[in-house]
Amino acid sequence: MSGLLVPCHVKSTVALKVGDMRTSQGRPDVLVVDVTFPNVAPFELQEIMFKNYYTAFLSICVPQHTPLHTPSKWVTCLRDYCLMPDPHSEEGAQEYVSLFKHQMLCDMTRVLELRLILQQPSPLWLSFTVEEAQIYQQGPKSPSLTFPKWLSHPVSNEQPVPSLEGLPDPRVSSEVQQIWALTEMFRASHSYTRMGRFDMDGCYDLNLLSYT
């Protein structure tokens, strides 16, 4: 999870049905969830994270910025993203999912609101939704993320020193220094020993097994 968590309000889901709501049978296979961000200025969306619960396909829309006094148009930024490869079986049904800015089809720099469209075409599931939705915006650039290149990709310093005849080898002092540095490094890294003991100081006198 990169970036800052944006507090959001997830509205209750609205089921889309065709025809008369009273007489139609069967469960809805499309749900719409609106996510609003009260008291937050339009922000740049970095990541959407949630836990799936039997949703097969996900689409996301954002309102497009329009001049005032005209109804806002919704633009699809993610179309039919597959969460469950086989809607009739359990694969992917309860997975944690992250969606990133670079997967979106449109510009996510000024997000006011999100509309999640959940689809589950299989009639086998009683309900479906997404849970624990969390939205992240671009966070400030933390120092740890920007490594200087030489630190993250160390290059071995292979500079062969030209050997000068007759003079004492100038590499000797550098050799000693390097060996000392290696020693310090090995001393510092602690070894992981396997914990073999199962008893407490030789005592393994137990109560009954506990159920919690």
Add this chain to the structure above:
Amino acid sequence: MLQEESDLSLVIAQIVQKLKGSNLYAQLERQAWACLQRPEIRLESLKEDIKEFFKISGWEKKLQNAVYSELNVYPLPSHPSAPPEHLKEPLVYMRKAQGSWEKRILKSLNSMCTELSIPLARKRPVGEQKELLNKWNEMGTDEPDLSLFRPVYAPKDFLEVLINLRNPNYENGDSLSFRTHLGLIQVPLKVKDIPELKECFVELGLTTGQLGIDDSTQVPPELFENEHVRIGQKVLVQQDSAAAQQYIRQGSPTALRAELWALILNISSQPEDILYYEQLKTNVIQHDLLVDSLIYKDVKLTASNDDYYFVFEDYLYQVLLCFSRDTSVLGHFAYNSASPPKSYIRGKLGLEEYAVFYPPNGVIPFHGFSMYVAPLCFLYHEPYKLYQIFREMYVRFFFRLHSISSHPSGIVSLCLLFETLLQTYLPQLFYHLREIGAQPLRISFKWMVRAFSGYLATDQLLLLWDRILGYNSLEILAVLAAAVFAFRAVNLMEVTSLAAAEAVLADLSTLKVMPLLQIFLFATVT
């Protein structure tokens, strides 16, 4: 793509973390130190020279094998927000079912404890310790009174739990729909069909040579067997785990099997490993566990009565008793849906600093558990080697056969795969057996839970287990179970009761595993 790069870094970081705690890390450190003496190592290009040395001396290969082993065993890191229990088992209702099942087992063990007034664990008095040490190699001659002990559970009890497994979000209504499961398993896990299995098990195809088929006496060995043995020897010289795993899909020559399995499981018996086994032996001598009696009982009831395995009775005690004391096995609970039972030191109930696992390895044996070890006795004769191989086989494969999970190699998926294969490709047989009250899974379940150990002839069993290792999956057990039903379909169509169906399938000792698998997957007209 950004996401793939960060996923890869996460996997690398995880593997590095795991390997840092291993013997191999210490050995590599020592080797790196030792090779500083060598003339070809120059200080100004230290890192590159040491890497070159590792490559030439074979240490890089050992590291490659260790990384490959980690990739095979540990699941890929899941989403960073996923809690640890999600890695054990992603489906909540399955986690709950496993929790309830475990509670039942614990209750059963506790009641055995109180009824028989035997403590869960007891420190042996010195005299008893000496006695046990003296007869360590012949514990089979001991005839303790085990009449009061009963196995904690048998496979058929576990089957009842799996039959009652339900997803609360699934349409479990009475009305028949296009997805009604006519078998016993009622959860909609994804299982492969025959076209997918053919793709997965492509090396078992009709045009590829197999040990178990193309090494029979009628086939001249020049056609396949000699060359296959030669390649096997080459693989062993190279000491490459991945190559060995690929090679063994066509079966392993008997002479090379022990070494090949050790290579694939990445087991090399170092002095530290022998020492570790001796430490476990000491733990067995010092403490007597209630679980030991369960192990004794199981061995006496199963392996000792088996024509092939009774000779190995003593080995079985030496392995299983030590296995119970091995805390390193606790590591596999990170990816096993099961959890180790907990207890507290007497008098310190509820105090977390006095919480311990019982048994120390967290695994409570059930009826037939010793049959996982028995076939390995044909391959390995030093107890510490036998022990290491069994432990690795358990934490890679066997644990999935007795815990409730949605994993494709888990027993629930295997049962569903078996039933689906039978229902799809032998519908008449399936329907007939169902009608007479002989649900096929009731017969094949015990085969799959034991990975066919004790049901097939040993040479056939070892050929089957070759493929389990080669494909790193237990799905072949379900395919073989379906293939056995297909083979005996004619007789089964004539039976009229569950008992008669059981009788038709009672004796599998004459079956040849590889032809059955090949015919079922590649030669049946669908």
